Amino acid sequence: MVSTQQRDGRTPIAARLLAVNWALIALVVVIASFGVAVLYSVASGSFTPYADKHLLRLLIGVGLILGIAVVPMRFWLGLAYPAYLVALTALVLIPLIGTEALGARRWLRFGEFSLQPSELMKVALVAALARYYQWLPPNRISRPLWVAVPLFAIAVPVVLVLKQPDLGTAVLFASVGLGLMFLAGVNFFYFVGGALAIGGLAPVLWNHLHDYQRRRILTFMDPERDPFGAGYHVLQSKIALGSGGLSGKGYMLGTQGQLNFLPEKQTDFIFTMLGEEWGFVGGVTLIGLYVVLVFMLFGMALFCRSQFARLLCAGSALTIFIYASVNIAMVTGVVPVVGVPLPLVSYGGTAMMTIFAGLGLAMCGYVNRGTQIRRETLGAVGS
Amino acid sequence: MFGRDSDDNAQRLRFTRRTLLIGAAQAGVFGLVGSRLFRLQVVEGGRYVPLAEENRLNVQIVAPMRGRILDRFGELLATNREGYRVVLVPSLAGNVKEVLALFARLVPMTEEDQERFVQRAWRQPPNVPMVLAGDLTFEQIAEVNLFAPQLPGVRTEIDSRRQYFHGRTVGHVVGYVGVVSRLALDDDPVLRLPGMRTGKSGVELGMENILRGAGGQIKHEVDSRGRIVRDIEQREPVRGSDIVLTIDTKMQARTLARLSREKSAAAVAMDVTTGEVVVMASVPQFDTSEFADPTAGRALRRMQTAQLNPMVNRAIRGAYPPGSTFKMVVALAALEAGVVKPKERIACEGKFELANQVFRCWKRGGHDSSDLHKALRESCDVYFYELARRCGIDAIARMARRLGLGQTFDCGIALQKSGVIPDAEWKQRRFGKGWLGGETILAGIGQGFVLTTPLQLAVMMARLATGNAVTPTLVRPAPGEQFPVPPALGIRPEGLDAIRRGLFAVVNEEGGTGHAARLNEGTARLAGKTGTSQVSRASSERANSDLRWEERDHALFVAYAPSALPRYAVAVVVEHAGSGGAAAGPVVKELMADLLAQDPTARPAYSGVPGDSTIRADGDRG
Structure with a gap:
């Protein structure tokens, strides 16, 4: 208690490390280890090319969590808005100077170095919203103007990633952003009204979807309709999961995965790979671990005294929840294939680092759970 | 100060309430996803097992050797002549056109024929082999095999052709074989093989079931591109029985x-x-x-x-x-x-x-x-x-x-x-x-x-x-x-x-x-x-x-x-x-x-024992 009650920025690093939630770190390592094991099987029993890099990223990621956690929370508080603005600028620049790959324009390339602004935005949006509600006095939270501002801050990146087009990320921005607004205390009726409005606007939105997005939604309704076209992925995924049964076909013995009938099995469809080889038992175990992880993050939020720290924890929890549930729903054929990875398990450095960064911020908030931040220090609110 | 604290406490309380709400919603979503997984894997799982097997296994039928036909004194009337042929499996060929162009340099084939095969490859099921050329010499086969790496989907096979003796004398009785007609495609998968012939008239048709024999089977495990990963099961074909006619x-x-x-x-x-x-x-x-x-x-x-x-x-x-x-x-x-x-x-x-x-x-x-x-x-x-x-x-x-x-x-x-x-x-x-x-x-x-x-x-x-x-x-x-x-x-x-x-x-x-x-x-x-x-x-x-x-x-x-x-x-x-x-x-x-x-x-009729090495050699007659 003593250490956390000391003034911000003065606590020794060792003391902050002690305040870290090591159980959460352990849980993250366990979940990511599922990824290492499945990726080893994806490569037919080889650490290259996936499992070894995934393991390395896990180690770097744990370092990243701890690294972000021991930095004084004020630093991140100060960085929240600039980071959001940088990410937003980059997103705006993408249509102008972005690099196209796989039919989508998502990357900014600076010589050898390439940046995916939408990944930066995933962290920056959470931080910026947390910063905003840290600053906003509670009595103004539900005033229309002060609701419109964060709504706009969410809507702009959503529209920008939809243009890329990246439906998965847009869904993530929208749900995490709105989730944070809800947790911050925005009046209930805004959400009810918003839901009704979206219901009315759905047909308009449909007209603005890309053909491939519409096709995905249509084939999702009936994947068998087009078994070699757009429905192929989902159909093969269902065959893999279904034939895996209760206890699975055995590690490295999944025929659908090993014989390449399963698409994207190291990234978006890695849960299918796991479900085929380890069965329902394996799949439900992983789901259980995600439940524990998400609830642990919410639990951490409840311990925090500052709104900023609370929302950082909740933002990370929401991100992981959205990713995990959408991904699993996607591979089991409940929602259309929108290209969302399974957090900590899917192969892919950028997405994994984004998750670790989010967890790092949540951990930073938790380390500083006893700290209160005076609203005045963040600049006056116009009266 | 107190007001600030009470403000903060109120905010914290609201956050806690809403966290519980969201947490409950999330638990519900995870529950739904889990139940979906349960239905897919445990309740309906059995439905998908054969589909996965169908994906995994490629069954190749091996044609049996047709039985011979002899007259009452053992004079050979119909037998099989073995030859070499080359087949192409379109699904393994990638670019059929290019493969055919290279193949035509080894075994002459006109441009029109190449175009014909390209068309056929589009129309037919991609896993069914097409016979590109038959009756090839051993040298030609050796050359094709030498270039095998550049000829994906192409493979050489031994095929057998029906050969008739005394055709002018016993042609009406023995009959002849021909391409399997669409109507005759019964349950025997052997009939779907390329180059398969069945009796069209005479004894060849009348004794078809005895002469044909039973197809063998090679089961391969294949990957999604149809490449063979390993052999699962191999069953040798059963040679058709010889027929000894009463004709002199x-x-x-x-x-x-x-x-x-x-x-x-x-x-x-x-x-x-x-x-x-x-x-x-x-x-x-x-x-x-x-x-x-x-x-x-x-x-x-x-x-x-x-x-x-x-x-x-x-x-x-x-x-x-x-x-x-x-x-x-x-x-x-x-x-x-x-x-x-x-x-x-x-x-x-x-x-x-x-x-x-x-x-x-x-x-x-x-x-x-x-x-x-x-x-x-x-x-x-x-x-x-x-x-x-x-x-x-x-x-x-x-x-x-x-x-x-x-x-x-x-x-x-x-x-x-x-x-x-x-x-x-x-x-x-x-x-x-x-x-x-x-x-x-x-x-x-x-x-x-x-x-x-x-x-x-x-x-x-x-x-x-x-x-x-x-x-x-x-x-x-x-x-x-x-x-x-x-x-x-x-x-x-x-x-x-x-x-x-x-x-x-x-x-x-x-x-x-x-x-x-x-x-x-x-x-x-x-x-x-x-x-x-x-x-x-x-x-x-x-x-x-x-x-x-x-x-x-x-x-x-x-x-x-x-x-x-x-x-x-x-x-x-x-x-x-x-x-x-x-x-x-x-x-x-x-x-x-x-x-x-x-x-x-x-006079004593031919009984199938003397000089009948081909039948006895593979011992399929017990």
Whole structure:
């Protein structure tokens, strides 16, 4: 208690490390280890090319969590808005100077170095919203103007990633952003009204979807309709999961995965790979671990005294929840294939680092759970 | 300060409440996802297992070697010639066009052919191999194999082609194989293999199930691109069984040489006790040795459109009015019905009248009066008109069928015609009209609706000669097995004896119509019956020599010998040759003399053991 009650920025690093939630770190390592094991099987029993890099990223990621956690929370508080603005600028620049790959324009390339602004935005949006509600006095939270501002801050990146087009990320921005607004205390009726409005606007939105997005939604309704076209992925995924049964076909013995009938099995469809080889038992175990992880993050939020720290924890929890549930729903054929990875398990450095960064911020908030931040220090609110 | 704290506490409380709400919602979502997973994997899981297996396994069928066909003395008539061929599996080829272009540099192939294969690769199922080239030399195959890495989807195979020997002699009997027709695609997956051939006619078709054998199977595990990952299971094909025919190729050749003096004719000779068909000849001939690929299609079409239809095996597919050879049936029917006694004499004044219709005897002046013996010997039509009138068409039809007419036989050869043995019910079914009395009279001399094949006539003679229900066969029994013993016909022996004496008289007594078939003095005696069957009405008004060939009468002669203890039955039909005795008699005589001299069914037949290394070597016969 003593250490956390000391003034911000003065606590020794060792003391902050002690305040870290090591159980959460352990849980993250366990979940990511599922990824290492499945990726080893994806490569037919080889650490290259996936499992070894995934393991390395896990180690770097744990370092990243701890690294972000021991930095004084004020630093991140100060960085929240600039980071959001940088990410937003980059997103705006993408249509102008972005690099196209796989039919989508998502990357900014600076010589050898390439940046995916939408990944930066995933962290920056959470931080910026947390910063905003840290600053906003509670009595103004539900005033229309002060609701419109964060709504706009969410809507702009959503529209920008939809243009890329990246439906998965847009869904993530929208749900995490709105989730944070809800947790911050925005009046209930805004959400009810918003839901009704979206219901009315759905047909308009449909007209603005890309053909491939519409096709995905249509084939999702009936994947068998087009078994070699757009429905192929989902159909093969269902065959893999279904034939895996209760206890699975055995590690490295999944025929659908090993014989390449399963698409994207190291990234978006890695849960299918796991479900085929380890069965329902394996799949439900992983789901259980995600439940524990998400609830642990919410639990951490409840311990925090500052709104900023609370929302950082909740933002990370929401991100992981959205990713995990959408991904699993996607591979089991409940929602259309929108290209969302399974957090900590899917192969892919950028997405994994984004998750670790989010967890790092949540951990930073938790380390500083006893700290209160005076609203005045963040600049006056116009009266 | 206090206000700030209370503010913060209120905010914290609200956050906690809302966290619980969101947490509950999330638990619900995870629960839904989990239950979905449970339904997919545990409840419905079984539904997906076969789908995964279907993905995983590629089953390749291996064609069995077709059984050979040999004659009764082991002369090879049909066998398989092994050759090399190259196939292309489109799904493994990637760019079919490029692969074909490179392949064409190794094995010449025109641009049009390449384009044809590219088109075909688009249309057909991608996993079914296409035969690019057959009949390649070993050098060409070696070269293709050398370039295998640059030729994805291309592989070399050994294929076997049917090869026929004595094709001109036994072509009608052995038949030939051809591309599997769409209609014939039954459950046997072997039939879907490229280059697979099935019997199209003759024994090749009749014994298809025995000759074909059973396909082998190679099960591979394949990846999503169809590449073979490993072998799962391998089952060797079971070679088709060899068929040993009852035909004596040498005698068949001699018979054909004799028949070839005619434009079109057919002859059948069979053992009267076992039913073994020793000779089954049909003229004009065609040569199955010409049916070797790749000109098979052309040769086949040429044959099919040739004059007189050489493809038709007249011995089983030629349905002729039996004419006077049908008189034994009528006589026996009347004797069995008790409406006539052998000694009863019936007057003939050259014509027979029934309800204002006049039926003429072939002898304009008449035969005075005849008993059965004389009526058969001199083939008096009026006598048999009267018998037919007395016993009626149904009794005649029943006797005809008992003697083997109007039916096909399960004797190993396909596409037999059953001919027509008419009765009242048949006419009602066929024409929707009632039977007329005059039609019975015509049937009495084997005209009108009655149609028979040479094989049926030979069977009739064998049955008359033995009194047993002999059934013909073209296939020797498997080693260790015997021909089934035919049951007795159950016809009274007195009647049969009367008929046999009459048949003896036809050939050997003064006044008989079949002297042309009489065997040389000092040898066995032959018993038989002539037949001259009218094809068109014109022949009753004018002499045959004045008629166009197609309008002239058919000449028939049926016989068995030796008359004392019959061994062989023979039936010969010469189309449009006029009088049966004159045109068909000499053929019967020579054929029967040959049969009795060589006695093929008394000599040991080929039993499949000596010199039959190919069958024994792979030991699939147990």
